[in-house]
Amino acid sequence: MTKDETKKLQKLLNKLGHNPGIIDGIWGPKTKGALNASLSSSIPTCEPEEYLPGIDVSNWNKEIDWEVVANAGIKWCIIKCSEGTSHANKGRQDRFDGARENNLKTGGYHFARPDTYTSLQMQDAIDEAENFLRSYNHNPSDLYPTLDLESGMLRNDHSYNVDFINQWCYTVEQELGLQPRKIIMYTARWATVSRIIKAEPGLLNQLSEHPLWWAEYNETAEPDPVKSLSPWKSWAIHQWTGHGSVPGIKGRVDLNKMKPDMLEKLLISP
Numbered sequence: 001m002t003k004d005e006t007k008k009l010q011k012l013l014n015k016l017g018h019n020p021g022i023i024d025g026i027w028g029p030k031t032k033g034a035l036n037a038s039l040s041s042s043i044p045t046c047e048p049e050e051y052l053p054g055i056d057v058s059n060w061n062k063e064i065d066w067e068v069v070a071n072a073g074i075k076w077c078i079i080k081c082s083e084g085t086s087h088a089n090k091g092r093q094d095r096f097d098g099a100r101e102n103n104l105k106t107g108g109y110h111f112a113r114p115d116t117y118t119s120l121q122m123q124d125a126i127d128e129a130e131n132f133l134r135s136y137n138h139n140p141s142d143l144y145p146t147l148d149l150e151s152g153m154l155r156n157d158h159s160y161n162v163d164f165i166n167q168w169c170y171t172v173e174q175e176l177g178l179q180p181r182k183i184i185m186y187t188a189r190w191a192t193v194s195r196i197i198k199a200e201p202g203l204l205n206q207l208s209e210h211p212l213w214w215a216e217y218n219e220t221a222e223p224d225p226v227k228s229l230s231p232w233k234s235w236a237i238h239q240w241t242g243h244g245s246v247p248g249i250k251g252r253v254d255l256n257k258m259k260p261d262m263l264e265k266l267l268i269s270p
Helices: 001-015 027-043 066-071 092-100 122-135 158-176 187-194 200-210
Strands: 052-057 076-083 105-111 146-148 184-188 212-215 237-244 255-260
Touching: 052 237, 066 092, 076 092, 076 122, 092 105, 105 122, 105 184, 122 158, 146 158, 158 200, 184 187
Parallel strands: 052 076, 076 105, 105 146, 146 184, 184 212, 212 237
Antiparallel strands: 052 255, 237 255
16 A cells, blocks of 8 residues: 555544544554454444244144243244134143243134135134134233134135135134234245135235235244245244254244244234
């Protein structure tokens, strides 16, 4: 670096608030120190964004030691309550009690079956919503309810599926006193493509306003989803494996991560 270039650098460092000393030779210690300080201040010092780890469980997970689960760093849990119009998941209340007692934010989910009683049309959606409400002993501090959208939907009538979903959500929201579009939607790309995406645009617009819990599996939690989320634009929760392990739970368990700014937003009563 020439003498003139050094002087220009010294003036620039002065403007940035670092004092290299105008008389410091061509490349003196003050100039070097000021340059290093300038470079260090330009490097972000904040910690990277951390996702909140969570699990979802059903009767397949058997006995759970919730104290051990909480001590392992799990922050929240979503528990299966019901499926269709009559099935209630065994052991659900014990799971809710254990998770809540150990300060995990907790929510309940229902597995949707629009394919079961299509002759009843939207009365079937109402009946399924009522089954969920009977099966879910909700707490105001819980996470929003979740509707699980998978193989229980019709293959050949996307609009019927989404109309069913919207009716189910409306029924639950009304009963629990929630604002519209406050049901979490759990689904994956294969399900949206084969059972949702061809629905009428107006129905899809309603659906896309709900928070999304997206299943897309990776070897680790670090990679975010890369598949198209359409009709949603962003995800709130990412289920990154169905073959995880957590201390306190025997066997495999679904592992999830939640965006850190979403926890308060997804609570029934923040």
